Amino acid sequence: MARYYTNNNFFRQMPNALLARYFQTHRLFGDLDFSAMKEGKPDALFEAWRTLSEAQRNGMDAEFRDIFDMSCEKGFRAMIDEAEFQMDEDEFTIWVEKLSGLPSHFDRAMLVYLDHNACWKGATRFYHADTLSYWRKRKNLPQKKAETDDDSIQELAGRIRTYFHHTEGRGNNCVVEPFRRGELEYFFAYPEDYSQQSSEWVNGEFAHRPHNPAFEVIFVYSGKEGSLDLYFRGSYKAIEPLQSMFATAILKLDKLPPDPKDARIYDLxxxxxxxxxxxxxxxxxxxxxxxxxxxxxxxxxxxxxxxxxxxxxxxxxxxxxxxxxxxxxxxxxxxxxxxxxxxxxxxxxxxxxxxxxxxxxxxxxxxxxxxxxxxxxxxxxxxxSGIEPKEPKEEVGAVEALVRAEA
Structure with missing residues (x-):
């Protein structure tokens, strides 16, 4: 079932004590007695919230949406994956036990946001990637380390920027953010999209405002498997060039290895x-x-x-x-x-x-x-169940078979 955000629903779901901590960080509602409000019915907070200006509410509302999205099993899994990378083993074990003992995913998401914010950005990126469909997989890549130094990241961003600017007239700017998740390397790229106009309300006035959004390209590389998953909603013609940019900038290959035909077939x-x-x-x-x-x-x-x-x-x-x-x-x-x-x-x-x-x-x-x-x-x-297709059996050439036999 789809989950729909409203700030009223968010306030009802979130424990009053954690709401109090959040607003303390923004130096708001210091005279509001959160402990006196009945859990799930923070009417006094609703009234106080409505008195804030639009400018005050907008930034917090965006944060609430992120916290709301992460308040689920998939969000908690993403937070665990990022924390495992950020923390040493003992700290991570204690952290997971603490959060697992909390009564709801709303408690967990808000506590991570407040107390472990270093894990927040990566966790939200992983959660977002987990919700996406239409990934394209490329195999037959070398099993080697992905380079994540600043020069390599800037090279990938530059190649993406140049490609889209040349072929589609967009992508004037691009930023790439690398994250590690277990044995996988994630690279979130955000090239600049075409300018758009959005209908907005600002200080009580309705207007059409131009802005420059970003579109996204996500790479997920497995050095263990030698495979690359790519998410990109755009022209099919861009798929192989994007894979090639990754191979050159991050894997330091002279060229993209050939893509063997995927011979897998579901037996339905x-x-x-x-x-x-x-x-x-x-x-x-x-x-x-x-x-x-x-x-x-x-x-x-x-x-x-x-x-x-x-x-x-x-x-x-x-x-x-x-x-x-x-x-x-x-x-x-x-x-x-x-x-x-x-x-x-x-x-x-x-x-x-x-x-x-x-x-x-x-x-x-x-x-x-x-x-x-x-x-x-x-x-x-x-x-x-015998339905999911398996990789075809390895075909060994005569020369390679002879070499193996003599080894």
């Missing part, structure tokens, strides 16, 4: 059988997985498709009931399963109802799941 045919069983790992929290939609594509006539979709809330085999109804009049052996939509019931918090996650798998190797903690569990389940 078993999902035609109602008896198919998914295989979630013990302790994964995955309680149930249901097929909600099947798309069948003709083997004889390109473009001919049949989509079966049903309400599975009362009968989880509803799609297969539809399938049985058409078997008599349709030669199913002349169709391939090219897309399935699945709904998984996953327990994320033992004290809350299971979360419903819907995702699609499309032939040959596309999946709408991301790479955050929850989606990785679902990917593991697909692999254990």
């Amino acid at each position: 045919a078993p999902l035609l059988q109602k008896s198919f069983d998914f295989a979630p790992a013990v302790g994964s929290g995955i309680e149930n997985v249901v097929v909600k939609k099947l798309r069948l594509s003709s083997r004889e006539k390109k473009g001919d498709r049949i989509t079966l979709e049903a309400d599975t809330s009362e009968n989880q085999d509803a799609v297969y009931i539809l399938l049985d109804q058409i078997r008599g009049s349709l030669p199913l052996n002349m169709y391939n399963v090219t897309q399935v939509e699945l709904a998984a019931s996953v327990v994320v918090d033992a004290d809350k109802p299971a979360k419903q996650v819907t995702f699609r798998i499309t032939y040959p190797n596309s999946c709408s799941l991301k790479y955050d903690e929850l989606d990785l569990k679902l990917r593991d389940m697909l692999e254990a």
